[in-house]
Amino acid sequence: MTTHWILGPGAIGRLLAHSLAPLVDVSVIGRRALPSRQLLTAPEGKVRVQHLTSLTAKQLVADAPEPPAFVHITTKAMAAEAALSSISSVLPSSTSLVLWQNGFYAQPRITQTWPGPVLCATTTQGAYLTGDDGVVHAGRGPTFVGDLDNQHTGLAEALAALLSEAGLTASAVPDIRSRLWQKLAVNAAINPLVALHGVRNGELRGDAYSGRVMAVVQEAVAILTKEGVLPPNGGEGDAAWLALVWQVVENTANNKASMLQDVEAKRLTEREAILGPLIECAERYGLRCEVLKGLDQELALLEARF
Numbered sequence: 001m002t003t004h005w006i007l008g009p010g011a012i013g014r015l016l017a018h019s020l021a022p023l024v025d026v027s028v029i030g031r032r033a034l035p036s037r038q039l040l041t042a043p044e045g046k047v048r049v050q051h052l053t054s055l056t057a058k059q060l061v062a063d064a065p066e067p068p069a070f071v072h073i074t075t076k077a078m079a080a081e082a083a084l085s086s087i088s089s090v091l092p093s094s095t096s097l098v099l100w101q102n103g104f105y106a107q108p109r110i111t112q113t114w115p116g117p118v119l120c121a122t123t124t125q126g127a128y129l130t131g132d133d134g135v136v137h138a139g140r141g142p143t144f145v146g147d148l149d150n151q152h153t154g155l156a157e158a159l160a161a162l163l164s165e166a167g168l169t170a171s172a173v174p175d176i177r178s179r180l181w182q183k184l185a186v187n188a189a190i191n192p193l194v195a196l197h198g199v200r201n202g203e204l205r206g207d208a209y210s211g212r213v214m215a216v217v218q219e220a221v222a223i224l225t226k227e228g229v230l231p232p233n234g235g236e237g238d239a240a241w242l243a244l245v246w247q248v249v250e251n252t253a254n255n256k257a258s259m260l261q262d263v264e265a266k267r268l269t270e271r272e273a274i275l276g277p278l279i280e281c282a283e284r285y286g287l288r289c290e291v292l293k294g295l296d297q298e299l300a301l302l303e304a305r306f
């Protein structure tokens, strides 16, 4: 049986662990150990109990177990590099990594520095935690897997096949870079606004917010076009990007976005991984990004109070 380590026992990490556990040997690694008896509530409401191996990074390093075939990093974007460093002493440098972060921060940094294959995954599976022993799989959606330099197509195909067999429908794609930026653009249009105003995603459709959503999309599209990112779904121009954003708002109308959940829990948000790369590109290309900068500053002020 191949071994998969899942570094970061958040909602996506635990969903992945529950899904893969019947097929491969899985260990969940975090800063603190979780109870081994874990519950998964499926989108249809059925609850499944599974015993998962959970270790702290310190325990893992002390035990020095056989290296895994894959390490999935499912931490928040800004924590990914530190999480990897915490176990790298027991990882051969040829180990395959899979990065599940939002934004476009951890992916290029780890791809440049890790000697082995680095796959990136982007998913629209919805999941949230209900405590130390429970995760709810709130909604199904596709997962796309690939590497930024298209050098590991076979590995991405093998992983996508395994994920699909585990019930998390996945495809290997040659354009993961564009797909990561497309998700980033959607997150930039939705997450900061809902997090700052404490509203669910669907509220963005109203007059109070829709103009601000469009302003973010307009700035983001100008930046992404310069960066060579293709519009989503084979469409063209601002209209394709806006259509995607409104479609996600509609599909997730009742959701509390991850950034709002972070603000409510007084955790640092993913603003640096979502707004940061857009602002950095805008500055590099000499493009205006007042709206994006304004949101970033408002979030920074809010985080400073935590």
Ligand code: KPL
Residues within 6 Å of the ligand: 186, 187, 190, 191, 201, 248, 252, 255, 256, 257, 258, 259
């Ligand atoms: O990805 C999301 C998030 O919450 O981070 C969206 C798509 C905005 C859904 O809430």
